[in-house]
Amino acid sequence: MPIYNAPLADMKFILNDVFKAEQFWQSNEKLAHVDAATAEAILEEMAKFAQNVTHPLNRTGDEEGARWENGEVFTPAGFKEAFRQYADGGWIGLGADEEWGGQAMPKMLTVLSDEMLFATNPSFMLYPLLSVGAGMALNSYASQEQKETYLPKIYSGEWSGTMCLTEPHAGTDLGIIKTKAERNEDGTYNITGTKIFITGGDNDLAENIIHLVLAKTPDAPAGSRGISLFIVPKFLLNEDRSLGERNPVGPGSIEHKMGIKASATCVMNSDGAKGYLVGKENEGLAAMFVMMNYERLSMGIQGLGASEFAYQNAAQYATDRLQGRSAAGVQSPNKPADSILVHGDVRRMLLNVRANNEASRAFAVYVGQQLDITKFSTDAEAVKQANNRVALLTPIAKAYLTDTAFQATLDAQMVFGGHGYIREWGMEQCIRDLRIAQIYEGTNGVQSQDLIGRKTIKCGGAFIAEYITEIRDFANDLDTDLNFIKDATLDAATEIEAITQFIIEQAAENVDFPNSAAVDYLHAVGLLSFAYMFAKIAAAAKDKSGDFYQNKIALAQYFVDRILPELDARLAKIKAGSDLIMNFSEITSQTKLNFGVMLKTASIIWLRQFFYRYNKISIKLA
Template structure:
């Protein structure tokens, strides 16, 4: 049996999701800002990315993990092969794939870029994080920077000559950014003197590009307390001269890199700002809004990291299960010419593989769906459509980040279990896959924090308006399904009614108890996640029903599996919410440190 991990880009499924489920070409052609894109262009881009992922980043995944990023006397080096791969990636125009053409980007829609990103996350998540941070930094600058700042930084970031970071977290300030201590004192020339320490900075230093543009949150001397007093600054590793050439080294650099459970080839740095020169982005005290442009982008990307890992895990587990001979089928010998049947004859192995595959296909559809909403917010000329899409993005961003990574992590564990003891052994690639993915549930706002965001700001605060709009759309679509799809139609409509009812219950309980929302948050996010996956399978089923052939029949069979074996989890999530917060909050703090 081959112990080298495999990966074949799931291009057939990507085509199906884009072309059949979402009618992407029709959507693009109907928008004057996207009319330059058609299905053939999209397919060519995905095919090229598949080659890059399979031939360039995939071979570097295990070696990058074993070598890791290195820190030595203020310098960080990436593993062998990473610099060449980054240059190939940059020269291929991939960093600016979704960026505005004005700055050297290709102006491709998010519906397409999420699928390109999936392939990189599947083959090498550590590598993917370097350009990902550049894209996020570029988005924040494009939204809030001055024209001069955009002209100085964006073309170089999208060409890959320079790269970007986001510097938020401090040793004492993670989720609560309002208590950051990094100071920004104004200089007479209009720049600022930046002093402080940031931690967990992805790509804070490396040898992939000529310059690194740090986007740094800091507080000016008279800033109001809390998050209302945060400003955003550009702090380049090397200062930029008037003519755009690189000048002297700025007083910013890594103090060390973290030694981590996974994504070891990604340099996670402690960054020291020792009176570095910084330049204000936008207005003072309005930095958090600019950074959230970047963070919301990254949050969807973390969901894509989950999908990529889960797809990689599925392909390897399914191949292993096909090749691994062990035991005989309960219904009689299936392979009489072999000493044993493949482990695919066992119902429990099939259960695990089908769970993973159902997660992958629903997650991919959901990622494209959220991508479509983002495309409407960016490219549509209809103000009402933009407002509606913005509400939908606000509601679904925490789902995209947390539900897709929670389900993906469980999927990678199921896939690893298919290998038995071999899943724990390095050669098969599964233990690295699990280690690399775990961080996706933690960074960019832990999944618990995402759940609080969904239940608090996105649901209770607006009286359930966002989720009501979403449920209305789900019902409108699902009611168009014919009787031959009653299995998914009824299940989706029932799920919508149940989520609607529990949402009202949550809003009522929150008015009675301040503790209730936090205790219910994760279960509520999973409930909305399950409804969202049911909606995606309804869309998948409607598209597959129109076609003939095994590929499409398998879509319908997997949708039936989802309804029968995965969607019932919704009932348990609702029951846990209904159990209330007292069961959680009644323990004293001393209880948790008292030995029984």
């Protein structure tokens, strides 16, 4: 029953008009194979796949869920065929190097194709996403032979990939993992331990699964400096790389979750499974973070996809639903009631969602472009700048885009009234599926710590200062007819500059301060980023005619009027400091009443007789 139409016009606008992508690609030798027509055709193709293949499997996948039977995982009906079609179409390697069978497409483009998959079927999307992430980690850190062995099979979809980090007692704190890796004489390792929350840890989509497992060798240093990364295949390979014997690594069960039910979240047990070291011992975390950073931007795209899906359905529902009359008088006299689109509050909710989508999409493409510069540019200074920008913006792309998208999907659900709570309309699944994006790959709280700590305080605010300089340069060049967004963006930049300075000063005096301020700071920088994106959008739309473009400017104005005011609240919270939070005593203790008279049955009738009817006295209790 839910609908989905790929927002191709909006995507094209962002790529061509806002970011002038073709110009960027054509000016870079390593991206010169991409032009606007190719990019648009790719998006059109993915739109078909998303609309016709993954979208119809979204609700059935939720209802059926992934199953764990007799020690194996089965995906819901249709997933296997869809995965095969996706793999055979060459989509898994869309952004991967040609050398390993990839299509070498820029991130600016793949974020948009990813959006369509996340919009239509986040559970499905996670399977190839993990393969791509595993591929990236291997591509960066594995030996040539390992790359030759695994990468072509991963990008062809014959094999899939996983990332095995979390253990029951170790999530954010990977330094305390217990999985052991014992070296064999032949240079392989025996891997033993239990991992949890392993997406696609087992599945029936691929004939082999390449697990990337974090483990500790017996003599490893304590903490996160003693973690190594291993390739642990589900099936070991024969010398000719055909599948050999089953490696003792497999799913002990799958989790029962709030959402993404068609994505198998596995408990993985390794019992002396054979593993192959990736890179050097004790340097595994760096390799895993190649993968993690890729996933983190993807989670932001998950938010955008869900929010776009929610918008389309809510806007359609609001158009169709007749209920009440406009405050301005009857609008549809021939109908029993007006469309609820006449109500300002319904429009407000829809515009919240839409503003989120357009700013998020621009921001995703912007971060994608920065990633493309780091990968493809030959200008060392540009690469350095882009690396700093990616470091700064990855936590925002992950956390801010998922936080705002989650609120947006709630607004969209509310447009449906009671129907939004009913499964068949698809809104409640959208919300359940999206919620995990705020939690996994490092909770949004952890992202905020990353932003305020490693990415801001540690470099003395250098990364954010560079970003603000870029924003100011852009805003200052805006025409005066865009003063509304120019002023708002410049004001926000000044406020972020000041609060960053405040944070750095406070952190020097109070080690607990940054942690307490982190989430509000991330949201504050997120608001500035969205203002910057709307400045770009408005600038691109300004000289074009037609509702499509004028709405972009109106949406920028909506953002300034109705969303950006949240910035000051964030700043006020940061300025409140951390002393009260840290000093608050007894967060957990429950002071219980201890009544002297303990009654046997919970009966108000009995009580009333006791206290009131007969005694009419106040008995001293305790």
